[in-house]
Amino acid sequence: MIALGPLDELVGYHLRRASSAMRMDFAETFAETPMRQVLFGVLSVVSAMPGLSQGKVAEALGIRRANMVALVNELVDLGLIARTTDHRDRRAFSLSLTQAGEAMLHEALAQIRRHEDRMLENLTTTERSTLVNLLRKIHGSTSR
Amino acid sequence: MIALGPLDELVGYHLRRASSAMRMDFAETFAETPMRQVLFGVLSVVSAMPGLSQGKVAEALGIRRANMVALVNELVDLGLIARTTDHRDRRAFSLSLTQAGEAMLHEALAQIRRHEDRMLENLTTTERSTLVNLLRKIHGSTSR
């Protein structure tokens, strides 16, 4: 085992490695499909708050509006979300899931739960919930 | 507060947000300098294991050899690490820190500790160490 030096005491380093491990296993889980972490995030928020504007969804997920455009285009092209102009503010788009989008959300969620169970098998249920609560304290954007 | 749906229960999501928050504050902390998370990682490992080959340093950090090349070039150009051919295996490079590299490692470490203290001010010392241990269980590459 190679010594890491002071790096090994830094939270930022371990966050990067753990996040990267999750991201890579997520990608493997959805290889040969268009699903990615960030696309699932959009589906989940739109499902929870149908009719929300594109910009608000981006804000909830910590995504810049400029970067949201291609993501929404992708999901619309895949037939997973519908984008309609808000009749009360014609600058804005209201997003909602199509039936295919709802189905995809639920299918993907089941796969993601298996992926997380696999990646987190060394953590007890309590540890897992402790971890989520500690992470929420760091990024500060919790919905509760 | 906007509801996130099932996303809010997923460890992968919170890892991504927390890691991203740390990465962005790190970048701000070292704005106007060439220091980045990954460059600090290389300096730290090389300092802990001087003489190690480029490939071994990459492996310890979870970096592909192909991507390591530019990082080492950058650190050599900055005068922070020395790259000498290993006389026992002339394919390999032995890496070590220059004096400037050692100085930079220690200066940057002090700044990183302040950055982490700032970002993690809502966590107790115990929570912080719990977090690191849980993250180690996920990525599995610990040096102890």
Add this chain to the structure above:
DNA sequence: TATTGTTATACTCTATAACTATA
């Protein structure tokens, strides 16, 4: 044959600046 470092390449993520249409 296998390994070390290298080059070339490509895709994703993320950031900024400037534009348009609406408010």
Add this chain to the structure above:
DNA sequence: TATAGTTATAGAGTATAACAATA
């Protein structure tokens, strides 16, 4: 003037494949 979405662009991270030199 300000805001929602858009376009263009650029830097960083990370992945693969193929190559030269050496083992």
